[in-house]
Amino acid sequence: MIDKTVATVPDAIADINDGATVMIGGFGSAGMPSELIDALIGQGARELTIVNNNAGNGDAGLALLLKARRVRKIICSFPRQTDSWHFDALYRAGEIELELVPQGNLAERIRAAGAGIGAFYTPTGYGTLLAQGKETREIDGRQYVLEHPIHADFALIKALAGDRWGNLVYRKTARNFGPIMATAARCTIAQVQRIVALGVLDPEAVVTPGIFVRRVVCVPAGAAGAVHEAAA
Amino acid sequence: MIDKTVATVPDAIADINDGATVMIGGFGSAGMPSELIDALIGQGARELTIVNNNAGNGDAGLALLLKARRVRKIICSFPRQTDSWHFDALYRAGEIELELVPQGNLAERIRAAGAGIGAFYTPTGYGTLLAQGKETREIDGRQYVLEHPIHADFALIKALAGDRWGNLVYRKTARNFGPIMATAARCTIAQVQRIVALGVLDPEAVVTPGIFVRRVVCVPAGAAGAVHEAAA
Amino acid sequence: MNRYSRDQMAARVAQDIQDGACVNLGIGLPTLVANHLPKDREIILHTENGLLGMGPAPAPGAEDPDLINASKQPVTELPGASFFHHADSFAMMRGGHLDCCVLGAFQVSVDGDLANWHTGAPDAIPAVGGAMDLALGAKSVYVMMEHLTKGGDSKIVSQCSYPVTALRCVSRIYTDLAVLEVTPQGLRAVDIVDGLSLPELARLSGVAISG
Amino acid sequence: MNRYSRDQMAARVAQDIQDGACVNLGIGLPTLVANHLPKDREIILHTENGLLGMGPAPAPGAEDPDLINASKQPVTELPGASFFHHADSFAMMRGGHLDCCVLGAFQVSVDGDLANWHTGAPDAIPAVGGAMDLALGAKSVYVMMEHLTKGGDSKIVSQCSYPVTALRCVSRIYTDLAVLEVTPQGLRAVDIVDGLSLPELARLSGVAISG
Numbered sequence: 001m002i003d004k005t006v007a008t009v010p011d012a013i014a015d016i017n018d019g020a021t022v023m024i025g026g027f028g029s030a031g032m033p034s035e036l037i038d039a040l041i042g043q044g045a046r047e048l049t050i051v052n053n054n055a056g057n058g059d060a061g062l063a064l065l066l067k068a069r070r071v072r073k074i075i076c077s078f079p080r081q082t083d084s085w086h087f088d089a090l091y092r093a094g095e096i097e098l099e100l101v102p103q104g105n106l107a108e109r110i111r112a113a114g115a116g117i118g119a120f121y122t123p124t125g126y127g128t129l130l131a132q133g134k135e136t137r138e139i140d141g142r143q144y145v146l147e148h149p150i151h152a153d154f155a156l157i158k159a160l161a162g163d164r165w166g167n168l169v170y171r172k173t174a175r176n177f178g179p180i181m182a183t184a185a186r187c188t189i190a191q192v193q194r195i196v197a198l199g200v201l202d203p204e205a206v207v208t209p210g211i212f213v214r215r216v217v218c219v220p221a222g223a224a225g226a227v228h229e230a231a232a
Numbered sequence: 233m234i235d236k237t238v239a240t241v242p243d244a245i246a247d248i249n250d251g252a253t254v255m256i257g258g259f260g261s262a263g264m265p266s267e268l269i270d271a272l273i274g275q276g277a278r279e280l281t282i283v284n285n286n287a288g289n290g291d292a293g294l295a296l297l298l299k300a301r302r303v304r305k306i307i308c309s310f311p312r313q314t315d316s317w318h319f320d321a322l323y324r325a326g327e328i329e330l331e332l333v334p335q336g337n338l339a340e341r342i343r344a345a346g347a348g349i350g351a352f353y354t355p356t357g358y359g360t361l362l363a364q365g366k367e368t369r370e371i372d373g374r375q376y377v378l379e380h381p382i383h384a385d386f387a388l389i390k391a392l393a394g395d396r397w398g399n400l401v402y403r404k405t406a407r408n409f410g411p412i413m414a415t416a417a418r419c420t421i422a423q424v425q426r427i428v429a430l431g432v433l434d435p436e437a438v439v440t441p442g443i444f445v446r447r448v449v450c451v452p453a454g455a456a457g458a459v460h461e462a463a464a
Numbered sequence: 465m466n467r468y469s470r471d472q473m474a475a476r477v478a479q480d481i482q483d484g485a486c487v488n489l490g491i492g493l494p495t496l497v498a499n500h501l502p503k504d505r506e507i508i509l510h511t512e513n514g515l516l517g518m519g520p521a522p523a524p525g526a527e528d529p530d531l532i533n534a535s536k537q538p539v540t541e542l543p544g545a546s547f548f549h550h551a552d553s554f555a556m557m558r559g560g561h562l563d564c565c566v567l568g569a570f571q572v573s574v575d576g577d578l579a580n581w582h583t584g585a586p587d588a589i590p591a592v593g594g595a596m597d598l599a600l601g602a603k604s605v606y607v608m609m610e611h612l613t614k615g616g617d618s619k620i621v622s623q624c625s626y627p628v629t630a631l632r633c634v635s636r637i638y639t640d641l642a643v644l645e646v647t648p649q650g651l652r653a654v655d656i657v658d659g660l661s662l663p664e665l666a667r668l669s670g671v672a673i674s675g
Numbered sequence: 676m677n678r679y680s681r682d683q684m685a686a687r688v689a690q691d692i693q694d695g696a697c698v699n700l701g702i703g704l705p706t707l708v709a710n711h712l713p714k715d716r717e718i719i720l721h722t723e724n725g726l727l728g729m730g731p732a733p734a735p736g737a738e739d740p741d742l743i744n745a746s747k748q749p750v751t752e753l754p755g756a757s758f759f760h761h762a763d764s765f766a767m768m769r770g771g772h773l774d775c776c777v778l779g780a781f782q783v784s785v786d787g788d789l790a791n792w793h794t795g796a797p798d799a800i801p802a803v804g805g806a807m808d809l810a811l812g813a814k815s816v817y818v819m820m821e822h823l824t825k826g827g828d829s830k831i832v833s834q835c836s837y838p839v840t841a842l843r844c845v846s847r848i849y850t851d852l853a854v855l856e857v858t859p860q861g862l863r864a865v866d867i868v869d870g871l872s873l874p875e876l877a878r879l880s881g882v883a884i885s886g
Contacts, residue, residue, distance in 0.1 A: 002695045002717045027513045027550075028536040030529060053550075080591035091589055100590050103512065104554030104597035108347070111551040115340070116769030116812065118353035118369070118376035124558060124596045127631045129582070137350070139380070144350035148371070165719065165728075165755045169436065172547055173513050174530040179549040183770060199754025204401065205437035206757035207549070209727045211697045211719070211772050234484045234506045259724045259761075260747040262740060285761075312802035323800055332801055335723065336765030336808035343762040348558030348601065356769060356807045359842040361793070397508070397517075397544040404758055405724050406741040411760040415559060431543025438546035439760070441516045443486045443508070443561050 004166045005195055005216050009039045012189050012217040016040060016154050019072075021049040023110070023150075023181040024062060025157035028054060031174035033158040033191045035219045037061045040070075040156070047072045051110070051150055053103065053177060055079035055087035066090060073097035075150065077106050102130060105147050107180060113149035114183025114212070122147050155185035159208070162192040163199075166213030167206045175207065182212040191219040236398045236448050237427055241271045244421050244449040248277045248386050251304075255283040255342070255382075255413040256294060257389035263406035265390040265423045267451045269293045272302075272388070279304045283342070283382060285335065285409060287311035287319035298322060307382060309335035334362060337379050339412060345381035346415025346444070354379050387417035391440070394424040395431075398445030399438045407439065414444040423451045466657045467640040475500040476655070477566055477606055477638050485563035486510055488598055491535045493608045494566035508544075510562060512594040514553045517545030534594060554594070557601035565602035567595070569609045569634075571624045574671050576634040576646040578607065579626035592629075599630035611639035611668065618670045620644070620651070641665060642673075650674065677868045678851040686711040687866070688777055688817055688849050696774035697721055699809055702746045704819045705777035719755075721773060723805040725764045728756030745805060765805070768812035776813035778806070780820045780845075782835045785882050787845040787857040789818065790837035803840075810841035822850035822879070829881045831855070831862070852876060853884075861885065 006012040013036055016022060022040075026032030041064055048071050055076050056063030065071060067086040079087050079098060090096040101109065102124045112120055121144035125131040135146040157178040159168040168190055170178055182188045190208075195218045238244040245268055248254060254272075258264030273296055280303050287308050288295030297303060299318040311319050311330060322328040333341065334356050344352055353376035357363040367378040389410040391400040400422055402410055414420045422440075427450045468476065474496035481487055481497075483505040489497050498520065501507050509518040511533040518533060519540035527538035548556075556562065569580040581595045582588065599605055609619055620637065636654070637644040642665055643655040651673045656665055666673040679687065685707035692698055692708075694716035700708050709731065712718050720729040722744040729744060730751035738749035759767075767773065782790040792806045793799065810816055820830055831848065847865070848855040853876055854866040862884045867876055877884040 002719070028532065030513070030532050030536075078591045078593040080589040088589060092587075100592060102592050102596040103550075103594040104558050104601075107550040107554045108349070108558075111766075112352075114770045114772075115766035116355060116771060117340070118355065118371040118374065120344075120352040121350035122558070123348060123350065123600050124630075126600075127628060128596065129590075129627045130592065130596070139350040142350065163755060167755060167757055170547075171436075172528065172530040172541070173511070173515050173532055175547055175549050176513050177550050180551045183766070183772070201757075202437070203728070203752055203756040203758050204403075204439075205434065207436075209757040209759060209767070210755065211721075211727055211767060234508070260743065262724070262743050262747075310802045310804040312800040320800060324798075332803060334803050334807040335761075335805040336769055336812075339761040339765045340769075343555075346559045346561075347555030348560060354769065355811050356841075358811075359839060360807065361801075361838045362803065362807070395544060399544060399546055402758075404739065404741040404752070405722070405726050405743055407758055407760050408724050409761050412762045415555070415561070433546075435517070435541055435545040435547050441546040441548060441556070442544065443510070443516055443556060 003164045004213060005164055009035050009217055009219065010043065012036065012215050013039050013043055016043060016045045018045050019047045020045060020153040021051065023051040023152040023155040023185055025176065025178040025181050026052065027173065027176040028057060031158050031176045031178055032061050033156045034061045036156040036189060036191050037065055041065050041068055046070050049073045049075065051075045051152060053077055053106065054081065055084050057081060058083045066096070071096060073099065075099040075101060077101055077103035100130060109147055109150045110180045110184045113151040114180060117149060119146055119148045121145065150184065152185040153187065155181040155188040157181055157188065157190050159190050159192045161194050161196050161201065162190055162216040163196050163201055165198060166210030166216055167201050168192065168208035168213060169201055169205060170207055179208050182208045187214045188212055189215045191217050193221045194218060235396045236445060237396055238447045238449045241267050241423070241449055241451065242275065244268065244447050245271050245275055248272060248275060250277050251279045252277060252385040253281040253283065255384040255387040255417055257408065257410040257413050259285050259405065259408040260289060263390050263408050263410055264293050265388045266293045268388040268421060268423050269297055273297050273300055278302050281305045281307065283307045283384060285309055285338070286313060287316050289313060290315045298328065303328060305329035305331065307331040307333060309333055309338050332362060339409070341379055341382040342412045342416045345383040346412060349381060351378055351380045353377065382416065384417040385419065387413040387420040389413055389420065389422050391422050391424045393426050393428050393433065394422055394448040395428050395433055397430060398442030398448055399433050400424065400440035400445060401433055401437060402439055411440050414440045419446045420444055421447045423449050425453045426450060466659045468657055470496055473608055473638050473640060476643060477608055478502065480606070480636070481507055481564055486516065486561065488512065488562055488565040488602065490565065490567040490598060492568040494568060497566050512553050512557060514548050514550060515541065515545060517542045554597050557597045560601060560603060562602040564604045564606060565598045566606045566608055567598060569607045569619065570626045571619050571621050572607050572634050572637050573621050573624050574650050576632045577624050578629045578634050579624040581629045582627045584627045595629050599633045604635040605633050606636045606638060607634050608638045611641040618668060620669045620671055622671050644673065677870045679868055681707060684819055684849050684851060687854060688819055689713065691817070692718055692775055697727065697772065699723065699773055699776040699813065701776065701778040701809060703779045705779060708777050723764050723768060725759050725761060726752065726756060728753045765808050768808045771812060771814060773813040775815045775817060776809045777817045777819055778809060780818045780830065781837045782830050782832050783818050783845050783848050784832050784835050785861050787843045788835050789840045789845050790835040792840050793838045795838050806840050810844045815846040816844050817847045817849060818845050819849045822852040829879060831880045831882055833882050855884065
């Protein structure tokens with residue numbers, strides 16, 4: 001029998017190794033798998049490469065992973081925010097490597113990894129600093145930059161509900177990077193607000209088919225979260 | 233006010249011009265927009281380039297469009313079937329051009345057109361007849377073929393339900409090529425079994441956002457179709 | 465010198481957005497445009513973090529942390545809305561499906577090159593977000609900005625000195641002094657604030673502008 | 676000479692499919708494998724036209740023309756199923772997410788090259804479907820075929836004479852005479868039908884096979 005559910009959050013992330021590339025879902029705090037990140041901080045893996053849209057906000061989640069100096073490199077589109085002080089300090093001290101990627105190229109590179117595409121020509125970034133040193137090509141009169149997939153060892157994502165096959169549905173704009181990161185990692189770990197019986201999720205509305213998910217762990221919504229669920 | 237609904241099927245396809253590239257959804261008969269195709273036969277446009285997975289079955293839909301000699305070229309993955317006699321006859325007589333594309337490359341080239349990708353490297357077809365004359369490249373020790381997007385002037389697709397913004401949901405494996413063809417054509421025309429009020433479709437379960445659809449026309453299911461709807 | 469207020473600029477942009485358009489309003493000044501969209505037009509707002517059919521800010525207390533815009537502010541969804549993931553959202557942009565986007569800028573060149581993501585200052589931490597995708601993806605790219613820097617320099621330039629976001633992408637420029645169209649023959653003034661002459665506008669801008 | 680029956684071949688393939696695997700069964704002979712999947716294993720079937728969690732054929736009269744497999748035969752959906760569009764389905768295949776696919780073949784080479792889409796005959800109408808994507812996408816590619824052609828020629832060859840589907844993609848070959856593993860050192864016999872010796876199998880095959 002297939003059962004991808006895992007009992008505890010620490011169990012779910014126990015095997016993340018030093019030096020791993022870890023994708024972390026979320027756009028700001030929407031869709032950020034906070035409990036998985038907190039467990040990763042506790043678990044202690046070091047020298048990580050992190051893929052996320054941002055570089056941490058305030059004093060929570062990814063920002064604390066950075067503060068704990070577990071991250072060697074971050075691949076993201078928008079590191080600079082009013083509350084990205086932990087990243088800012090490490091960056092200015094030369095203690096973290098930054099690969100800055102336009103957001104659409106970041107998304108497409110993650111999708112390409114999951115889809116087995118070797119590389120692709122994108123118009124985004126052509127003629128800018130972020131395409132310096134990259135191969136370019138004119139196709140049908142338009143200029144493109146060659147971009148390569150971003151593969152990961154692990155993806156940590158957050159979804160609304162999941163089942164024992166790993167099927168997932170998301171909630172509103174918290175969907176963002178979750179579905180594509182799930183396809184691009186060797187081992188995708190999803191925290192969900194609830195685990196439902198097989199067959200409960202509408203097959204027409206499953207966003208991430210279970211084939212892309214290795215582990216599902218239940219993290220019920222807190223007080224704030226419970227409000228959303230009532231509203232959903 | 234946005235109202236993409238069109239009163240009649242002939243109105244929906246009236247402006248398809250001679251020489252147009254027309255994508256037609258469906259995998260076999262599942263998802264095939266039969267009424268739109270029948271109207272296109274009646275409308276009379278000639279010298280068409282058709283993009284479909286197959287090359288017509290039996291004496292219906294696309295097969296009849298071929299029989300009527302309206303198609304100059306077909307781009308597909310699987311023309312040869314036990315009941316593809318109209319295509320077979322034209323092909324053997326040298327009266328139709330065939331571009332044979334592996335099914336996954338066909339899907340990805342259609343998706344690339346909708347996504348603004350200039351070209352992409354795919355492993356599929358490398359070292360085969362279907363990659364002859366195409367550019368290849370080794371990336372990280374694996375061999376790839378360069379493939380280009382397939383754009384269309386029109387896409388004719390079938391969905392289960394749609395609203396006046398053009399949002400669509402599909403039904404089971406009749407989804408197949410519809411969502412990606414919708415993104416790749418200048419003008420996408422969807423026949424739906426029912427038109428619903430704005431807000432009826434679940435925003436989490438909309439498969440084709442309305443931005444990709446120009447026209448929606450209602451074709452209620454026939455006797456057989458009514459059975460499916462009762463079962464849905 | 466007269467100037468268009470920020471709300472007047474926003475209203476002027478809104479007037480140029482057609483009924484039925486799918487539009488992305490960028491961070492900052494462009495968000496004001498939402499308040500001025502003509503009531504008799506139905507315009508669909510896109511936010512690149514995965515929502516088409518975005519509605520206005522929620523009532524206080526009704527904020528939902530899972531329903532935000534690209535600036536990470538709480539928003540609402542309208543009937544007809546749809547949610548999608550990031551690759552689909554940026555495919556929508558890059559694929560040329562948006563009718564229009566409205567962006568802020570540091571500089572725009574007479575050729576329509578846009579600089580709006582990075583000052584290039586040696587100690588600045590660069591951040592690009594979706595700016596490059598928006599700039600080249602939408603059918604029409606409208607820029608909203610002050611015409612002059614605080615130091616009095618023109619933000620309309622013959623060539624961008626700041627790092628560019630995308631080349632030859634801007635269609636129209638809406639400033640506190642004028643509305644300019646980017647044409648193959650250079651900039652053309654569509655509107656000028658009352659009391660400012662075309663030659664004076666061109667002199668302030670430091671580039672040629674036709675009437 | 677003894678031969679494995681088609682059902683014995685299918686049962687032998689089924690035995691090599693692990694509990695929890697996501698599997699695509701190709702057109703023709705491989706569809707028989709579904710009838711032999713061990714009851715104590717939960718195996719998820721994929722069909723490339725957009726369904727994961729495919730169930731068996733429906734009862735007569737319960738066919739649904741919107742619910743078919745890649746051979747366009749009516750099927751059913753199991754609890755846990757999901758539907759997706761063609762680009763997502765082939766991304767799943769090309770991206771290496773399927774554990775296993777089972778395919779028919781005209782020929783397989785000792786290097787694991789597969790020929791199963793086209794005879795190359797001058798008057799043949801070529802059709803490829805999803806064969807090339809399946810052949811290189813799945814983690815393990817199992818081929819099921821008769822060992823010999825009707826004319827008695829080996830379908831296991833040193834080099835394919837038919838147009839290839841994909842290079843070096845086949846993991847195992849299940850025939851009516853043997854089960855062969857494709858290794859970097861060449862073919863290795865895993866099982867041979869009762870009464871057939873390894874040297875005789877190699878002689879019939881016309882290629883070297885280790886024991």
